[in-house]
Amino acid sequence: MGVTDGCVLSMPLLTEKQVGLKPVVVLVGPTAVGKSRVAVEIAKRFDTEVLAADSRQVYRGMDIGTDKPPVEDRQGIPHRLLDLVEPNQPFNAGLYCRHAGEAIGRLYGEHRLPLIVGGTGLYVRTLLRGLCTAPPADPNVRARLRQEARDEGIDRLYARLAQADPSSASKLHHRDTSKVIRALEVYELTGRTMASFQDEHGFGGRPYRALLIGLLRDRDALYRRIEERIDRQLASGFVEETQRLLDLGYERDCSAMKGLGYRQVAAYLSGEYDRDEMVRRFKRDTRRFAKRQLTWFRREPDIRWLTIDEGESIARTAERAMELIDRFLASLEDGAVAAGSPSDDAP
């Protein structure tokens, strides 16, 4: 029969009515928590694709270091929003949004449920709630501001921001170079303050009806997985991958090469420190990154958290996630408002 444990399997494809409500399922969580494997299981069930929300996996040729799911792990499920640009090409949240929007639109045309999976909090937020209309980075303005920061010190730039855009200045720390520069850049480009763009936007957009599922693990277990994964990456040629990218001319200071791992390996290859130190920093910085992701997602509203126990199978976690998805889709079909019910676990 089509019934398993009293739980009716929903149709893999979306109904016309459901498509109209623009549903998306978003699987988030810290790095190495196990999102990708679970995502493939879910995608199989719903006969859909995996749309990555990952600011590093968009770079071509950066595979081992970004832990891009290898083809054999994808099990025939198409993975999108990977390998979008070369490592020296600009990429950002706005571009991500556009690409993701297209992919999602295409899936709706096929009555498929978009499944977004990733750990880049800003990309997820941008996709789900939009981005203010401030213009994207301008390479010339930015380069000039950077130079000024180097020459005169960031304090001078901050003072200028305090003059031009006191509201943004008050929200930023004077040493937060990248954000101070961004705010000044917007002001120079438009004559309007960054704060005014942000106030008018306020992350108010709601283009989709989203179910957010957060994957969690015990902190020690997560850290252990991070270290194991890094050992695996190094064993499967990560140093060589980095060397290849450097040989292709991707400088250490280009944004893509500042990603975790690449940064440490490049420093190691240039003789800044030995291999042990490289591994130590790679692991440490990745642990810290996972913590930052947790901080970000904890603050994100309406995430349904699933804590994965040690020894829990991928299938089991996927099953738990799919129960949430089934309920979510049913609520759309009923026309019920998917109220944010309390999380299964607190982060």
Next chain:
RNA sequence: GGGCAGUUGGCGGAGUGGUCAAUCGCAACAGACUGUAAAUCUGUCGGGCAACGCCCUACGGAGGUUCGAAUCCUUCACUGCCCA
């Protein structure tokens, strides 16, 4: 068996009578985030609290000197190096 050096908060390591809950480094924890976000930045870090101040326990154990000790003395334990 003898001599010398050492034992400090999660780790390393300063401090040698009061201004020390103890410089600093590491690790950790917490937070911020609107087109670089795996980036960038901030805070905390013995414990407790009605918390910009108060209380408690603390610098190997015990005892002592002193108004007052992580700092001086005695002793015990342990560690390292050297001589047997």
